[in-house]
Amino acid sequence: MSCESDLTQELRELGFRVTPQRRVILHILLHANGHLTPSEVFALAQESLPGLMETTVYRTLEFLVQTGLAQAAFGSNGKRAYEISDEHHHHLICRQCGKEIEIPHVQLDSLYASLEASTQFKLVHNHITFLGLCAECQ
Amino acid sequence: MSCESDLTQELRELGFRVTPQRRVILHILLHANGHLTPSEVFALAQESLPGLMETTVYRTLEFLVQTGLAQAAFGSNGKRAYEISDEHHHHLICRQCGKEIEIPHVQLDSLYASLEASTQFKLVHNHITFLGLCAECQ
DNA sequence: ATCCTTATTGCAAAAACTTGCAATAAGGAT
DNA sequence: ATCCTTATTGCAAGTTTTTGCAATAAGGAT
Known part of the structure; x- marks a missing residue:
């Protein structure tokens, strides 16, 4: 029973599939303090899941935003960063x-x-x- | 005396140089109703200024935002769009x-x-x- | 346990955007 | 009109993000 299990639970209840990729990325976001850029997430995620593609990271992060599990922030420069936060x-x-x-x-x-x-x-x-x-x- | 002359005037007063590239891009923004993406601006600008590089469009648009002559909007998708508007x-x-x-x-x-x-x-x-x-x- | 459906992923290629540096040309001074 | 300074552009290469499509694998049904 890993720490992101309540979130994956939520995904499943919404009718989405829980894949290793999503699990790893959720795990990373949960343990990050503050925002992470897609490439930071990618670098970290690849350690646990070597075959992972950067494309998938982009898609997954955007997916998590759509489902409301993560938030995206656009910096002053327009660079993206994602995070999971309970306190909005x-x-x-x-x-x-x-x-x-x-x-x-x-x-x-x-x-x-x-x-x-x-x-x-x-x-x-x-x-x-x-x-x-x-x-x-x- | 073209329609963007008051803006180029403002640029000069701020100590910046007025180049054909800036003039054309200002002209385009002034005549657009609503936002334009960098590539839209580029496509239009190239008609009047064939040698123009897309890089320059990006830099100029960002420059105009810095000087306050244009505004940038980040859409829901994070795509950029620029415009000139008097009413903020x-x-x-x-x-x-x-x-x-x-x-x-x-x-x-x-x-x-x-x-x-x-x-x-x-x-x-x-x-x-x-x-x-x-x-x-x- | 196996099969089926289709959501997700990988992969490849393109599009969007950025950066560094040398060449060019505004605009002020002579 | 010409020269000087240096802001700005062009160009090339790099990074970031998106997209289409075929292959894979989640999760429900048998």
Whole structure:
């Protein structure tokens, strides 16, 4: 009974298949603290699963986002990073020095509520990256 | 006196050089309604400037964002698109059908103010893409 | 345990994007 | 008008990400 078993369970219940590839990638994401880029995930995953293709990593990460098990963040540069997080949050990055601050989602709750009211959309809690200049760099 | 002259003027005042490449790309962005991807810009720009490299398009678009003359939007898929817009706004995209709604920045004003207060950052008005499900697709 | 269906993966090739460096050409100075 | 400085471009090579299709293997049914 490995540590990602509750997530694979969830996958199966949603009607998706649980493959070694998905298991390994989930495991990696669970043990990473913070974001990982697809190539970082690939490098780590290949250690446990030598035949793994980078393509599969890309597809799996995107798949996990679709199913809601992982979140994707697009950095200021548009580079991707993925993570699994129970506590939903966003980021504020300093454009000058790159310092990164975590913004808990509660701070956006009222915005989300008002957007949902005005647009009739049901918002998905996707990761948002705000950009700015930190106190020192201003 | 072409239509992008006020923008090239602004570039020069900021100390940057005005090149045929920048002029053409600005012209294209000004006449596009909505976003254009780098390759769309490239295809259009090459008609007026045959020797132009795609690299230059990428660099120029990013440059225009840095100087604040253009905005970049990262779609739900992470694909880039650029535009020039006087009225700053964001987007809400339906994950199912792709419908896109424009969110005027004023709706985020109070959020930005509270983020600036709590983090000491000075926020940059970068484009944000919200994701959700539209009324029909829910 | 075996078979069936079809979701997933591997593989290959393409598309999208980035980077380094030498050559070019803006724009200011003479 | 010409020269100088250096920002910007072209070019080539590299990295990252996407896509199509045939082969594989999960998971349900027998």
